[in-house]
Amino acid sequence: MGRLARAISSDGNIVMFAADTTDIVAYAASIHGLSRTCTAALGRLLTATSFMGHQLKEENGSVTIRINGSGPAGSLIAVSDSKGNVRGYAVNPSVDLPPNGRGKLDVGGIVGRDGYLCVMKDFGTGDPYTGQVRITSGEIAEDVTAYYAVSEQVPSVCSLGVLVNRDLSVAAAGGFLIQLLPSADEGTISAVENCISDVRPVTAMLCDNLSPSEICGKVLHSFDMQLLSESEISYRCTCTRERVEMALISTGIDELKDMARDPQTRVSCQFCRKEYVFNPDDIRKLISVSSES
Numbered sequence: 460m461g462r463l464a465r466a467i468s469s470d471g472n473i474v475m476f477a478a479d480t481t482d483i484v485a486y487a488a489s490i491h492g493l494s495r496t497c498t499a500a501l502g503r504l505l506t507a508t509s510f511m512g513h514q515l516k517e518e519n520g521s522v523t524i525r526i527n528g529s530g531p532a533g534s535l536i537a538v539s540d541s542k543g544n545v546r547g548y549a550v551n552p553s554v555d556l557p558p559n560g561r562g563k564l565d566v567g568g569i570v571g572r573d574g575y576l577c578v579m580k581d582f583g584t585g586d587p588y589t590g591q592v593r594i595t596s597g598e599i600a601e602d603v604t605a606y607y608a609v610s611e612q613v614p615s616v617c618s619l620g621v622l623v624n625r626d627l628s629v630a631a632a633g634g635f636l637i638q639l640l641p642s643a644d645e646g647t648i649s650a651v652e653n654c655i656s657d658v659r660p661v662t663a664m665l666c667d668n669l670s671p672s673e674i675c676g677k678v679l680h681s682f683d684m685q686l687l688s689e690s691e692i693s694y695r696c697t698c699t700r701e702r703v704e705m706a707l708i709s710t711g712i713d714e715l716k717d718m719a720r721d722p723q724t725r726v727s728c729q730f731c732r733k734e735y736v737f738n739p740d741d742i743r744k745l746i747s748v749s750s751e752s
C-alpha cells in the first residue's frame with residue numbers, strides 16, 4: 460500500500476503533493492519483470508501519474524501519461540484514477556543500460572529524448588483533454604514540470620525518485636509536486652526556491668521513515684503547511700473479462716473466426732498481467748454477439 464498526502468500553505472499560495480509509492484513500484488517491478496533502470500523509469504512515471512490523477516475533481520475521472528522518447532524501453536504508459544491509484548507498463552520492460560556519467564540509473568537514456576510526453580485526462584464525460592510537450596530530458600520529473608508549465612501554465616517543482624537495490628528489490632520510491640497558485644508573488648517564488656535548493660532526495664527522506672505529510676513540511680520548511688488529506692493508494696487495474704471480450708470483438712469477425720479454430724485463446728492484460736482464457740465456444744459466442752450488432 461502506498462500513501463499520498465496533499466497540503467496547502469496557510470497563505471493559500473502553494474499546494475503540495477507527496478507520495479510513498481514503494482510498494483506500488485515493487486509490485487509493478489515484480490509483475491512486469493522490470494530491469495533496474497525500467498523500475499526507476501516506470502516507478503517515477505507511476506508516481507507522477509498518481510499526483511495528476513489525484514488532482515482530478517471528477518469521481519470517475521482518470522489520467523493517462525504516455526512518454527515515448529525513442530529509447531530502448533519503448534513507450535511507458537501509466538494510468539491513475541481520481542484517488543491516485545495507478546497501473547502502468549513499459550513496452551520493453553527487461554532492457555537495461557549501464558549507469559550514466561553521474562553513476563545514476565540512466566532513466567533519460569532508457570526513455571530516450573526524442574519524442575513527447577502526452578497527457579490524456581478523461582473526466583468521465585466522454586470528452587477527454589489531451590496535451591503534450593516535447594521531452595526535455597527523459598528523466599520524467601523535468602518532463603512533467605515542463606508539461607505543467609507549457610500545457611497548463613502552472614509553475615511547478617516536481618521531484619521523483621526510485622531507489623533500486625542490486626537484487627532488483629525496491630528500497631524506496633516516491634516523490635513530491637509543488638505547485639504555485641496564481642496568487643503567489645515573487646516573494647513566495649523565491650522562498651520556494653530557497654526551500655528546494657538544499658532539499659534531500661525524496662528516497663533518502665523515505666528511507667528515514669518520513670511520511671508523505673512529513674515530507675511536505677520538511678521540504679517547504681519555511682512555510683506553514685496544512686495537511687488537506689493523506690490517503691492510501693495502490694497498484695490497481697480495472698480490467699474485467701467483459702472488457703477483454705469487448706476488445707476481442709473489436710478485432711473483427713474474421714479475426715474471431717481464426718481464434719475459434721484455436722483450442723484456446725489466451726489474452727493477457729498489459730497492465731496487471733492477468734490472463735483471460737477463451738475456448739472455441741466462448742469465441743463463437745462473441746462471433747454471434749458481433750454479428751447481431
Ligand SMILES: [Zn+2]
Pocket residue numbers: 696697698728729730731732733
Ligand atoms: Zn488488468
